[in-house]
Ligand SMILES: Nc1ncnc2c1ncn2[C@@H]1O[C@H](COP(=O)(O)OP(=O)(O)OC[C@H]2O[C@@H]([n+]3cccc(C(=O)O)c3)[C@H](O)[C@@H]2O)[C@@H](O)[C@H]1O
C-alpha cells in the first residue's frame with residue numbers, strides 16, 4: 005500500500021464514467037463503429053470505467069424503413085463485432101446502440117462490451133409512437149425478454165433483466181435503458197436500481213425542440229435522485245437526418261440528484277463529458293433508506309466482469325467543496341442562509357407560544373453563536389408581536405472576558421433594543437472555587453477545566469434562575485460543531501437550555517447566516533450591522549482562561565480548524581464514510597488554497613491549505629471526541645430544530661448512538677493511513 009493507492013480513485017469508492025456523442029454517417033455502421041473506437045480509446049487513456057454512446061448510434065436513429073434492409077442489419081452486427089475486437093485492450097466498458105434481429109423481430113438495442121467480450125444486449129422497452137415518433141413500425145418492445153442472442157457464434161445474454169457487475173470494484177453495477185424508457189411513469193431503471201444497479205446508462209436519440217433540454221435534465225436529475233444512482237445520458241447529434249427534426253447531442257451525468265457534468269450542445273465533431281461518481285455515497289444512501297438490494301433471487305441476471313483499472317493517481321474529476329455545509333456559489337449560499345434563518349425563527353416562535361413564555365433569556369458573550377441566537381430571539385419576538393424588551397439579554401463577564409468582547413456584547417444588545425444588562429459572575433465564581441477548595445480560590449493561577457466550567461456553569465445557573473423569575477425560556481446558543489466535539493460544559497453549563505436555536509447549525513455556516521440576516525432584514529440597524537461584522541471577523545474563543553502572555557484562548561488551537569472538523573462531521577453524519585475516504589476527500593478539497601472556489605466574504609487570511617498529515621491529525625481528534633467522549637452530552641441535549649440536510653445530532657432525531665462507545669476502529673484506520681504515507 006502506498007500513496008498511489010491512497011490517491012487512486014478506484015481505491016476510494018469512485019468510478020470514472022463518460023457520456024459521449026459522436027458524429028455519425030447514416031447507414032454506415034462500420035464507419036460509425038470506428039469513430040466510436042477512437043472515442044473509446046480516449047476514454048481508456050483517461051481511466052474511464054463506463055462510456056455510453058447514443059441510441060442506434062452504429063446505424064443512426066433516423067433511418068426509418070431502411071432499418072428493414074438486410075445489408076444494414078448485417079452491417080450493423082458486423083460493425084459491432086469489429087468494434088468489440090478492436091477495443092479488446094481498453095479498460096472502458098462501452099455501450100453502443102444498434103438494431104438487432106432476434107428470430108423474426110427487430111429490437112432497438114444497447115450492446116454492452118468490455119475487453120473483447122460482449123457482456124450482454126439490452127433491448128428498448130418503451131417505443132414511442134406519438135407526434136414525431138414511429139418506433140413500433142420498425143421495432144418490437146423488449147419488455148419481459150430474458151434469453152440469449154447469437155452474435156459472432158456466441159450466445160450472449162439478451163434481455164431487460166441484466167445487471168453488469170464489476171467484481172473488482174465494490175458498488176459498480178451497471179443497468180441500461182434506452183431513451184423513451186426514461187420518459188414513462190415507471191422507467192425500467194427503477195427496477196434495475198432496486199436490484200442493485202448503481203450506474204444507469206441511457207442511450208438516447210432525442211430530437212431537440214425548444215425546451216426539451218430542460219425536460220431531459222429534469223428527468224435525469226429526478227431519476228438519479230429517486231434511484232440513488234448515477235445516471236449517464238447521451239443524446240444523438242451530428243449526422244442524424246434533419247428531414248423533419250434537429251439534433252443537439254446533450255450529455256448529462258447526474259448522481260443522486262446532483263448534476264456532475266453537462267455538455268455544450270449543438271457542437272460539431274462530437275463531444276464527451278467525464279465525471280467521477282461516488283459509489284460509496286450511493287451505497288451508503290441505499291443502506292440508510294432500505295429500499296434497495298432486497299435479495300439475490302430478484303429475477304435479474306448478473307453478468308460479472310473484471311474492470312482491472314491501473315492503480316495510480318488518476319486525479320479526481322469532481323468538485324469537492326471545501327465547506328459541505330456552505331455552498332460556494334453565492335446564490336446557493338444565500339438560499340441556504342434564508343432557509344436556515346426561517347427554520348430557526350419558526351421553530352422558536354412555536355415553542356414560545358406552546359410554552360406560554362413571557363420572556364426569552366439569553367447570555368450574550370460578544371461571540372458568534374450568542375450573536376446569532378440573539379438575532380433569532382429578536383426576530384421571533386417581532387414575529388409574535390412582542391416588545392423587544394421581553395428579550396432579557398445579559399452579558400456576564402468572567403475571569404477572562406476581553407474588553408473587546410464585553411464592548412461588543414453591550415453594543416449589540418443596545419443596537420437591537422432588547423432589555424440589556426450585565427451580571428458579573430466573578431464574585432460567585434470565586435466563592436464557588438473557594439467552597440470546593442480549588443487552588444484558584446487560594447490565589448494560585450490554576451486555570452484547569454474546573455476553573456473553566458465553574459464560569460460556564462454559573463452563567464447557565466444565572467440564566468435559568470432569571471428565566472424562572474420572569475416566566476421565560478433560556479435560549480441556547482451552542483452550535484452543531486460544538487456538540488459534535490463535546491466542546492461545551494455538560495448539564496449545569498452551556499450544554500443546557502430550554503430551547504436551542506443553534507443546535508442544528510454547523511459553525512462554518514453561522515457567520516453566513518448572521519451576514520444574511522442583517523443584510524436582508526431592515527429592522528436591524530446600521531450600528532447592529534457594524535458590530536456584527538466585527539463579531540464575525542473576531543477569533544473564536546470561549547474566553548474562560550485569562551491571557552497570560554500566550555494570547556487569547558483559541559478554540560481552534562485546541563479542537564482543530566472548524567472548516568476541517570465540519571468537513572469530517574458532514575461525511576461521518578450524512579454518509580457514514582470511513583476515515584480514509586474522508587481524508588481523501590478532504591485532501592482534494594483543502595490541499596491547495598489557490599484551487600477551487602471559496603464562499604463569498606470568506607476572509608483572505610483564512611484561505612489556507614492543509615497537508616495530509618495535518619488532516620489526519622485533526623481527524624484523529626475529531627473521531628476520538630465524536631465517537632468516544634462526547635455522545636453523553638448529545639444524548640441529553642435540549643430540544644432544537646434540525647436545520648441542514650447534512651443531518652442533526654439530536655438523540656431523538658438523526659443521530660442515535662450509545663453514550664459509552666469507543667473510537668478505536670476509526671483511530672486504527674487513521675493510524676494505518678498515517679503509516680502508509682509516512
Ligand atoms: N460517557 C459519559 N457519561 C456521563 N458522564 C461522563 C461521560 N464521560 C465523561 N463524563 C463526565 O463528564 C465530565 C466532562 O464533561 P464536562 O463537565 O462538560 O467537562 P469537559 O468536557 O471536560 O469540559 C468542557 C470543555 O468545553 C469547553 N467549553 C466550555 C464552555 C463553552 C465552550 C465554547 O467555546 O462554547 C467551550 C471548555 O473549554 C472545556 O474544555 C467528565 O469529567 C465526567 O465527569
Ligand SMILES: Nc1ncnc2c1ncn2[C@@H]1O[C@H](COP(=O)(O)OP(=O)(O)OP(=O)(O)O)[C@@H](O)[C@H]1O
Pocket residue numbers: 366367368369370371372373374375398399400401402405463481482498544545546547
Ligand atoms: N461573557 C459572557 N456573557 C454572557 N454569556 C456568555 C459569556 N460567555 C459565554 N456566554 C454564554 O455561553 C455560551 C458559550 O460561550 P462561548 O464563548 O463558547 O460562545 P459564543 O461566545 O457565543 O460563541 P463562540 O463559541 O463563537 O465564541 C455563549 O454563547 C453565551 O450564551
Ligand SMILES: NC(=O)CC[C@H](N)C(=O)O
Pocket residue numbers: 059132137182183184185187208209210211
Ligand atoms: N428516441 C426516443 O425514444 C425519444 C423519445 C423521447 N421522449 C425524447 O424526446 O427524448
